Amino acid sequence: MSEIKQTFNSSLGKKLIMALTGLFLCTFIIVHVAGNLFLFKNDDGYGFNVYANFLTHFPPIEVVAYLLYLAILVHALYGLILTIQNRRARPVSYAVQTKSPASWSSKNMGLLGSILFLFLVIHMGDFWYKYKFTDTVGYKEYRTNVLTNERIVSDFTPADPSFEHSSTTENDVEIVRVKDLHARVADSFSNVWYVLFYVLAMGAVSFHLLHGFQSAFQTLGWTHRKYSPVVKFIGTWLFAVIIPLGFALMPVVYFIQSLGR
């Protein structure tokens, strides 16, 4: 046991933890952005709300979710420990700021990470916490005619306070009653400051992953003349461009829509 402890206490062991948790979080955000594409569907939040409900009620996903929260905390904590150690390795700093060529993002992972952590606290407090632990999120009822695909949407107030969701079918009409996270999202994204903060945070995601994704491979020792360029390509285009752009579009689009209302 002590040998394993030693491994993870070594400089490289800590880096391993950063890399593995980081990559795990990377896989998560792919799922997250994909699911959130429901927000762009013009279905009065039906798809999104069902998806949100699925995520919070399907047991295997719940386990993964808690692993995810752990990963976020470990990633942040080890990032902090490493940063402190790295500062300590240079007790007297230079008079002239370094001009050594290195990408901006690689030099500012701590700053970017801190922004992201702050973002996560707000983001999760606003949606996840309120969704799961408070009754500030209302309910919607979707009645969909299975034959014609016509859908009627109405607000719904459950009689039983412990009500979570229900899905029944009556005479070709599917009735889904579910928490309306979509409304919560639309509400939050009508606030300009909130939107700006989200966009800024997605910028941070972009730069954090621009360095972080390929850096994790480097840390794990997975570099290869042939495959490293592929990793770099994915890290740049998928993780630093497409995903953050996708995320950032959501508040922006909802904000613009809120202006029209």
Place this chain on the structure above:
Amino acid sequence: MSLDAKIPQGPLAEKWSKHKFNLKLVNPANKRKYDVIVVGTGLAGASAAASLAELGYNVKAFCFQDSPRRAHSIAAQGGINAAKNYQNDGDSVYRLFYDTIKGGDYRAREGNVYRLAEVSVNIIDQCVAQGVPFAREYGGLLDNRSFGGSQVSRTFYARGQTGQQLLLGAYSALNRQIHKGTVKMYTRTEMLDVVTVDGQAKGIITRNLTTGEIDTHTGHAVLLCTGGYGNVFYLSTNAIGSNVTAAWRAHKRGAFFANPCYTQIHPTCIPVTGDHQSKLTLMSESLRNDGRVWAPKTVEVAEKLRKKEITADQVKEDERDYFLERKYPSFGNLVPRDVASRNAKEMVDEGRGVGGSGFAVFLDFADAIKRLGQEAVAAKYGNLFDMYYQITDEDPYKQPMRIYPAVHYTMGGLWVDYNLSTNVPGLYALGECNFSDHGANRLGASALMQGLADGYFVIPYTLGDYLATIGPKPVDANNPAFAKTKQEVAERINRLLALKGTKTVNEYHRDLGHIMWEYCGMARTEEGLTKAKGLISALRADFWKNALVVGTNEEVNASLEKAGRVADFLELGELMVDDALMRRESCGGHFRLESQTEEGEALRDDDHFAFVGAWEYKGDNQPEVLNKEDLNFEFVHLTQRSYK
């Protein structure tokens, strides 16, 4: 005094094996009772320290740099010779022996040189086993190239950084022993004297270059692996810190200094640009494999080049004089270093030199680039070309390089016998520090070979014989000789610190260098040397009156360090001139204008000078006494060297 080199009797090929058998052995249980001091951690020092520690001796190793890895062996570029005959081109131990004896202009011992050639093969095996990344062919086997003065490909190399790779190999072996505790390493520590007790070396006095502390260290034997003294010329290819102090202090304690005038001037260095210059940079001799050396045929063209009215590529083929190819058709650009250097000097003396100063000739790669392509040339010499470009701001892929000879290696050094022992029992000298194997001129890629041969494969055997003889009784650190020598060292430091004149130590060094280069450089005359002798002794007297040393002893003090080294160079310089005056012949790196063939080649005088000149120190301001060790050639026939 007659000098006994203790060369074993018998056939050449059996001398070393027979000798190894006859040497006494130290009981394994007793080895750890012996302390061995190794000064210097270059190829010879690091390999000796590691090998002796592996055998079980207690080793204390010293270097003045911040790490043993910095020793100047690291700068050797070209390669290391070994008689492996991997190329099937007719090489053999005997041929390497013969080439080395001939290349040294018959001024080295047959026995020593044969042994060197014999163990050369073991060195390559050893280094490869340590993980030295020598150049390889596509089949995975080791690659060789031919190197200055040799007609077979026997040189092993690691791009242009062979010395670095070999030194790091020896350094790793040393590290392993330091980690194990069998070697105690003292870095930033300079040896300032040898302590002798009843005529035997029993320790050294050192100065801690960080704190200034003067310490004594006891040992059953002292090994000096402190390199050469080329920096007596101020400008040389040696590192700035390279110095003669350890060897010179040993000399003043009784060790004979042999053949000090044998200096190797390397033909392919980057020319001097101005007075500010602190060192010269060597371009590996391997460049001569593909580069062609030339100077303009006429003074007029040279003049235009010097004034930058035309560039080198504008000089037509028939206006160029490929003087080495012209004069030495069979060896061409690959003639030994001394021959190539002297010919470059001749061109300059005739007014055909190029470059701003006129002190340079061309080394041209245009043909090689045409023949092999720029890529192939870059693969072979890329790092050298880059280095040249950095220093001169000229692109050697487009313009020919300018080269000029510079002091590179000193064949002379402390006199040692076949066991590498100086005439002071217990005091040994290895590597460039001794005089033994290169005669009057060293062949390219032989210095690394000799340093490692001495350290890995000779001293581990021969030292045991001496240690077994004296027995493992601990050295008494309370012997008054230690306190006395320490006192003398401290006094000398105080004398240096008391110098509060008007001229910096560096200026004295530069002045000495000018004198040495002018009168004791590539061509020497009776008249010039006599003049130099007077100039040096005047300069030395002035140094001890007018030099300026700042700071105190109890701190890092570069001014003090340098002062001590220059003071020793000032004494050595005079001995070199004495030696050059005494040797009224030309041989290898010692060229007396009075002694040359009709073709202008070095003319030896074997009847009168086939001996090693070993100088004995007799006290301050006393003339040194010459002791001769006659060189007997049983196996090779002395011929006039000819590379035509």
Place this chain on the structure above:
Amino acid sequence: MNLTLKVWRQKDAKSTGKMVTYRAENISPDMSFLEMLDVVNESLTLKGDEPIHFDHDCREGICGMCSLYINGRPHGPKKAITTCQLHMRSFHDGETITIEPWRAGPFPVIKDLIVDRSSFDRIQQAGGFVSVNTGGVPDANIIPIPKVIADEAFNSATCIGCGACVAACKNASAMLFVSAKVSQLGMLPQGQPERWSRVQAMVAQMDAEGFGNCTNTGACEAECPKEITLTNISRMNNDFFSAKLFREEGVHENSGGGE
């Protein structure tokens, strides 16, 4: 050229230092950076002042002794050279040049611009070798090594141990230095027997010395005078995790021959 120098002066390890300004006058563009300092030092000496102390030896870019953090960059503004190979033509007349020592906890200042890099030696001593005694080794050609492997090992082996990687790294990490040796020996067949113990021993020593952790910024690679690549760090990581997680070998007590 005339220049203004701002130089870190510090009497010894215990004293506190400060930046001091000097004039460097009549500097030739052909001088090397260290020769420029020589000129300044000559004039300081003549005034009876203490010269500026800096480490240097071979002055041809191979011994690794020279250092200097010049205008925010180790070994100055040019790529792939050491300070001793830097020439004054890389600066312009009237420029102000700030010269600092390498800054890292494991590189304490000894005097002025001289730092103690013995931590590097201790890392090498911990495992940067192949445990073979002198003699008794097989013929050099008995194990063929593919040229690409030999060349790549050579590239790693060219590290001169100057410490620029540590100086450049925002975390003062020594991983480029350590990984160069781990890579070199890890790639060669001769280094295989100790491959897994070596990497553990060297990393442990690196950690014990107090160097920072690599965050893959690549500043080390950019500043390395010998252009050692980040791939080496990756190789070291791979070997380290492999050794720690999947191999039997621990850090072995080195048996170095002798009794």
